Amino acid sequence: MSTLRTRTIKQMVENNQRVRFRFYRDGQLWYSTECDFEFPVPVSEAGTATFFAEDKAILYMRYIRKHMEFLKKSMEQKGSLEFMVQQNDPSNPAV
Numbered sequence: 001m002s003t004l005r006t007r008t009i010k011q012m013v014e015n016n017q018r019v020r021f022r023f024y025r026d027g028q029l030w031y032s033t034e035c036d037f038e039f040p041v042p043v044s045e046a047g048t049a050t051f052f053a054e055d056k057a058i059l060y061m062r063y064i065r066k067h068m069e070f071l072k073k074s075m076e077q078k079g080s081l082e083f084m085v086q087q088n089d090p091s092n093p094a095v
Contacts, residue, residue: 007035009064013057021053033057039067 012033019031028040029051041051041063057064 007037009061009068011035012037012064013061017057018054019057019060021051031060031063033064037064037068039064 012035017034019033022030022032022038024030024043027043029043029046030038030040032038034057039060041060
C-alpha cells in the first residue's frame with residue numbers, strides 16, 4: 001500500500017533510479033519506486049506506449065505526482081471527516 005513519505009518526487013527519480021512493475025488491477029498498472037512508493041498507471045492513458053517491468057523512474061514522474069496529490073487530498077479529507085465525527089459525537093466530552 002502506498003504511503004506518503006518525506007521523500008520528494010525529485011528524490012524518487014534522481015540519479016537514474018528505477019520503477020518496477022508490481023501488478024495489474026482494475027485497468028491500472030501498479031509500479032513502485034526504489035523507496036517502495038506504489039502508484040498506478042491507468043491503462044486507458046497508455047495509447048501505443050510500451051510499459052516495461054522495470055524502467056527509469058523519471059519517465060513515470062507524472063503518475064508519481066498524480067498519486068501523491070491524490071493521497072494528500074485523501075488524507076486531508078479523512079482528517080476533516082474525523083473532525084466532523086468528533087464534533088457530532090454526543091459521548092465526546094470536548095463538545
